[in-house]
Amino acid sequence: MNRRRQSGFTLIELGLVMGMSIMVASFLIGMFQAHVQMLNLALKNTFLAQDAPSIGLLLTRTIGNAEDYRIYADGPTARSDGLRALSGSAVRLWMRQPNSTSNVTSRQAVVSYETINSHPGIYFFLANSAGTFSTTPNWELAGGWLTSATFSVSLPTTPASQYQLFVTNPSMSGVLIVILNGSNSDWYAFSAEKK
Amino acid sequence: MGRWIILTGTDKCSRSARESGYSLIELTITLCLLMAIALFGLKTMIAGSIMQNWAIAQSMTDAYAGIETSIAQREVFVNIATDTTRAVYPNFISTTVTIGKTPFKTVTATLVRTYHSYTLDADTGALSYLLESYVVFADGKRTYCKVSKVYRTQ
Numbered sequence: 001m002n003r004r005r006q007s008g009f010t011l012i013e014l015g016l017v018m019g020m021s022i023m024v025a026s027f028l029i030g031m032f033q034a035h036v037q038m039l040n041l042a043l044k045n046t047f048l049a050q051d052a053p054s055i056g057l058l059l060t061r062t063i064g065n066a067e068d069y070r071i072y073a074d075g076p077t078a079r080s081d082g083l084r085a086l087s088g089s090a091v092r093l094w095m096r097q098p099n100s101t102s103n104v105t106s107r108q109a110v111v112s113y114e115t116i117n118s119h120p121g122i123y124f125f126l127a128n129s130a131g132t133f134s135t136t137p138n139w140e141l142a143g144g145w146l147t148s149a150t151f152s153v154s155l156p157t158t159p160a161s162q163y164q165l166f167v168t169n170p171s172m173s174g175v176l177i178v179i180l181n182g183s184n185s186d187w188y189a190f191s192a193e194k195k
Numbered sequence: 196m197g198r199w200i201i202l203t204g205t206d207k208c209s210r211s212a213r214e215s216g217y218s219l220i221e222l223t224i225t226l227c228l229l230m231a232i233a234l235f236g237l238k239t240m241i242a243g244s245i246m247q248n249w250a251i252a253q254s255m256t257d258a259y260a261g262i263e264t265s266i267a268q269r270e271v272f273v274n275i276a277t278d279t280t281r282a283v284y285p286n287f288i289s290t291t292v293t294i295g296k297t298p299f300k301t302v303t304a305t306l307v308r309t310y311h312s313y314t315l316d317a318d319t320g321a322l323s324y325l326l327e328s329y330v331v332f333a334d335g336k337r338t339y340c341k342v343s344k345v346y347r348t349q
Contacts, residue, residue, distance in 0.1 A: 017220060021222055021223050027230055032233070038237070039240070045248070045297065052254070175269050186295070191258075191266075
């Protein structure tokens with residue numbers, strides 16, 4: 001009996017310890033899965049938590065400096081001052097700027113969501129004093145989670161469910177709304193104009 | 196040599212300890228410690244996630260209050276009194292609006308619109324309004340309210 005006690009634990013004791021170990025290990029696995037789930041959740045929210053507010057602030061400041069604006073279907077159309085639209089992915093801005101002879105002139109710029117050199121993103125083009133745009137943007141916000149940006153002054157028709165906020169505001173015509181779409185069907189809307 | 200060998204074949208006590216399942220107890224203790232650390236980490240991550248959701252909601256409601264400010268500034272002055280989306284204070288019009296969408300759900304808020312109408316100014320005869328919009332967002336037990344006020348005069 002004494003010899004048996006010295007040689008190790010009984011089968012019941014071993015089974016108990018092993019059972020406890022399995023239980024704790026299964027808890028750990030569950031917790032690890034929860035960790036992974038939380039990380040994915042945080043990652044998916046990155047666009048709305050970080051990217052969208054920063055882009056919104058930048059666009060509001062940029063567009064807020066403009067005296068006037070027009071919307072175009074895309075960047076190239078905006079830079080060539082082509083057909084104007086009520087909703088599109090580019091906006092052309094007219095900004096007042098004093099020149100060397102103290103006369104106030106109009107300087108134009110284009111903010112657009114487009115793909116340049118295989119990099120989709122938001123691009124800013126500033127025209128020279130002659131009103132000509134360069135093919136190279138002045139700055140860009142390429143990459144990230146942003147998949148599209150829509151500038152609109154009236155009720156967008158598609159997708160209706162996404163732009164439900166406009167339905168309740170039929171009197172908002174003339175207000176420049178920017179909608180930023182993320183890669184996880186998420187979106188964020190704001191008013192980008194002088195307040 | 197004996198200094199470096201902890202468990203030898205001749206050490207009966209150590210041998211007994213080694214072979215009697217102590218390693219299982221040590222393993223259990225280790226797993227328990229790991230679980231405690233993991234629990235702490237999970238709790239921290241949940242707190243971070245709640246903060247992230249809160250920040251998103253604040254950002255969306257701020258943006259919508261900005262839209263309301265723009266709308267109030269743009270509204271045709273003569274139409275303010277007849278605008279069916281507003282009512283003279285203390286009356287108000289309340290609607291549910293979609294202020295954004297997260298990867299998991301559509302975010303809605305309650306929009307409350309009202310306005311104050313001031314009598315004509317004695318000197319100038321100008322009519323003026325104070326347009327107010329309240330964006331009310333409920334997040335679990337907490338309710339947040341963002342206010343937009345625009346003063347319009349003739």
